[in-house]
Amino acid sequence: MKKDFFDKVYSIVKKIPKGKVTTYGHIAEVCGIKSSARTVGWALNLAKNSNLPCHRVVNRFGELTGKIHFGDINLMEDLLKSDGIEFDDNGKVNLEKHLWIPKNSKVHKKINNDKLSKKKLHP
């Protein structure tokens, strides 16, 4: 059982400040497995049993993809709202306002917010 990066994921998720959210990709990158963002989801999957704020972890699109496994969908959204997270008309999180990046490791790369806007998740 290595779950070495698992521990990192937990630490990072735990460090997520209130009113902020992060994405799998960023966590994965900080953990050193940016190519394996899926594994981060697995970590959270096991973490959902812990006190980790999984609801603050969303995908790059700001969608609450993990709400399904989180348990109560409404609860997850409610928790985020309680933290002050704002949702758009699509029920997604405003990454522009609440996107938080873990500064544990060296941040050699910039966030591609442009791509997010470029993709423009059509409704």
Place this chain on the structure above:
DNA sequence: TAATTGACCGCAC
């Protein structure tokens, strides 16, 4: 034991 899945992301064609 081995193969497949799983809350994803980035790149290639």
Place this chain on the structure above:
DNA sequence: TGTGCGGCCAATT
């Protein structure tokens, strides 16, 4: 320009 595919780690069946 849009679509599809591969990759990574671990747990599960």
